[in-house]
Amino acid sequence: MPTNEWLISFAGGLCYAAATAMVVLAFHKGQPGAVSAIQYSQLVWGMLLAWLIWQEVPSIFAAIGGVLVVVAGLGILREQMGKVNV
Known part of the structure; x- marks a missing residue:
């Protein structure tokens, strides 16, 4: 896999992890x-x-x-x- 595809995959993973953390926080606070x-x-x-x-x-x-x-x-x-x- 070329380097730019790895970077896009990594960035997508970070965004997904952040979104999951925000959902967990929303369930905790709301x-x-x-x-x-x-x-x-x-x-x-x-x-x-x-x-x-x-x-x-x-x-x-x-x-x-x-x-x-x-x-x-x-x-x-x-x-x-x-x-x-x-």
């Missing part, structure tokens, strides 16, 4: 229900980035699933926020 609801938004972000970068149009099933993920995540966040205010 409410697990709210954190896991936000974590599901990764699916939607992945579809959006694939569309923006590679012009990959999501299928109708992926779009419907994305909408369901957003609605469920917002519902969970609303429920969690209600618990905090009580």
Whole structure:
């Protein structure tokens, strides 16, 4: 493997390790229900980035699933926020 590919792989590994550490920190500091609801938004972000970068149009099933993920995540966040205010 050429040197630049090793560097890209290493940089990707560092980014992944940092992201994992941030998720662990979020679960430690925040409410697990709210954190896991936000974590599901990764699916939607992945579809959006694939569309923006590679012009990959999501299928109708992926779009419907994305909408369901957003609605469920917002519902969970609303429920969690209600618990905090009580």
